[in-house]
Amino acid sequence: MQYLLLIYNAESQWDALSEAEAAKMHKEFGAFTQSIIASGNYKGGNQLHPVSKATTVRVHDGKTIVTDGPFAETKEQLGGYYLIDAADLDEATAIAARIPSAGMGPIEVRPIVPMG
Amino acid sequence: MANEQEPLEQIYRDEWGRIVATLIRLLGSFDLAEEAAQEAFAVALDQWPRQGIPANPRAWLISTARHKALDALRRKTRWEDGGNPDAKLAVLAQEPTVAIEEDGVVEDDRLRLIFTCCHPALNADAQVALTLRTLCGLTTEQIAKAFLVPLPAMAQRLVRAKQKIRDAGIPYRTPPRTELAERLQAVLLVVYLVFNEGYNTAGEGRALSDEAIRLGRVLCELLPAEAEVRGLLALMLLHDARREARKSSDGDLILLEDQDRGLWNRKAIGEGLSLAESALRSGPGPYSVQAAIAAVHAQAASAIITDWPQIVALYDVLLRMQPSPVIELNRAAAVAMSEGCEAGLRLLDELEERAELRGYYLLPAARADMLRRLGEWSAAADAYRTALALASQEAEQRFLTRRLAEMEAAVRLEP
Secondary structure, three states: OEEEEEEEEOHHHHHOOOHHHHHHHHHHHHHHHHHHHHOOOEEEEEEOOOHHHOEEEEEEOOEEEEEEOOOOOOOOEEEEEEEEEOOOHHHHHHHHHOOHHHHOOOEEEEEOOOOO | OHHHHHHHHHHHHHHHHHHHHHHHHHHOOHHHHHHHHHHHHHHHHHHHHHHOOOOOHHHHHHHHHHHHHHHHHHHHHHHHOOOOOOHHHHHHHHOOHHHHHOHHHHHHHHHHHHHHHOOOOOOHHHHHHHHHHHHOOOOHHHHHHHOOOOHHHHHHHHHHHHHHHHHHOOOOOOOOHHHHHHHHHHHHHHHHHHHHHHHHOOOOHHHHHHHHHHHHHHHHHHOOOOHHHHHHHHHHHHHHOOHHHOEOOOOOEOOHHHOOHHHOOHHHHHHHHHHHHHHHHOOOOHHHHHHHHHHHHHHOOOOOOOOHHHHHHHHHHHHHHOOOHHHHHHHHHHHHHHHOHHHHHHHHHHHHHHOOOOOOOHHHHHHHHHHHHOOOHHHHHHHHHHHHHHOOOHHHHHHHHHHHHHHHHHHHHOO
8 A cells, every 4th residue: 555654843843953963864864765765665755845935826716826835824834755655554654653753743644545 | 032042142242243353354344244244143043043053153154254245245346347356256265164263263353353443543432433343243323322422423433434444554453562562552441431431321331331341351361461451351340340339229329438338249359359469460550450449449348447548559559650630539539538538638639729620520529528528518518519510420410419418408407
């Protein structure tokens, strides 16, 4: 089964990291990604720019409205994701728990609806 | 006819969970398994009274259910997949019957089912409903009634839980050793929730506490090495032993100290005591310690001669394992019995200041009881009024109203 692991963090927490801490986190993410590539679980993944760089598109009555930022004000923002292949939910949650930033914010594990 | 259906009912209660557990593994679907098991029992209900009960009813039921499931799957594949043989169908047709009749395999299936029903990815309400439906064989209607939930809502809850298991890929397996202790906590909590629901509600609830005790026995059989499983069963048995004594004939609540201890079920107490002892010897957890507290009560001939200092000490142990204001409240009541009501009231003051139990009727009820023992009728009456405003169950309200009337009468008699 495929799962999308959505990585949520308070962006302010990331900003508060010292340069050394940020470098360490970066290295840990690299190692984690390598490990799930090696185990065959990795299908894709990316870090996202902060919500200050986001743009929201809405369509009303056929008219496109483009605005700055996301609409919902939430404490934690989507900061990145992994797409993984796992035997079942237990394997997916075990992988999610190993994401280096998991101690800083929740990881949402969403099963992918199979195509066809 | 009636005496021929009775053994069938017994077989249904004993075997439903086992049969469904094995069918889920074979079919990979809760719905298909339940349907097939239901059909097999319907055939049994029709045939057995006329032809007699087969020598091995479980094997007969599993094999009949397997055939029913095969039929259903064949119909389904013909209609939906244009006649393509379904993978499940192939597996099912090949599975040697002998393997699924062996006790060991069946018991493993039952454990898988318990841990899947109590998977942390399901919410607590769904865990409870699913356990009662698939493992205990209660009907959706019975579960809805027991939890005072409308039938369509309970049916929906079960449907959603099964959909989540399927779509989120919740595995059908017993967790590995390293995760067993943690996952077992969720299972024990479900069993204890079912028990308490039954213990605290009248009528329909009765069946739930029986069901929880049955589940406790099954878990003890399946996980003999786990002390807390024995602790929980002991706790339930020791509380359930007081069932006949804790309500009057007109349904009024009778406090532990006023209960006729001759009505306590000595057989259940005997079993509870030996289980509690064995659980505590293997390293106590919260359920075993609570069972030990119930055991001290069970061994006392009256409330007065109960070993209250021992109970206070056990609450101290419990609080270290599991800090909780409700446990602190229970400890305060034990302190009042052991050291006097003034000491108990001081602890209640502290609890009240922290406001964690705001809205919990047992806090003012405990205060009222201690004030009553001290002869502070007027203050006791005030506390009973506060408790009455917060109590939600009818039996509780009747008890508090009775006590309040006694206090008001005592105030009037005062010079």
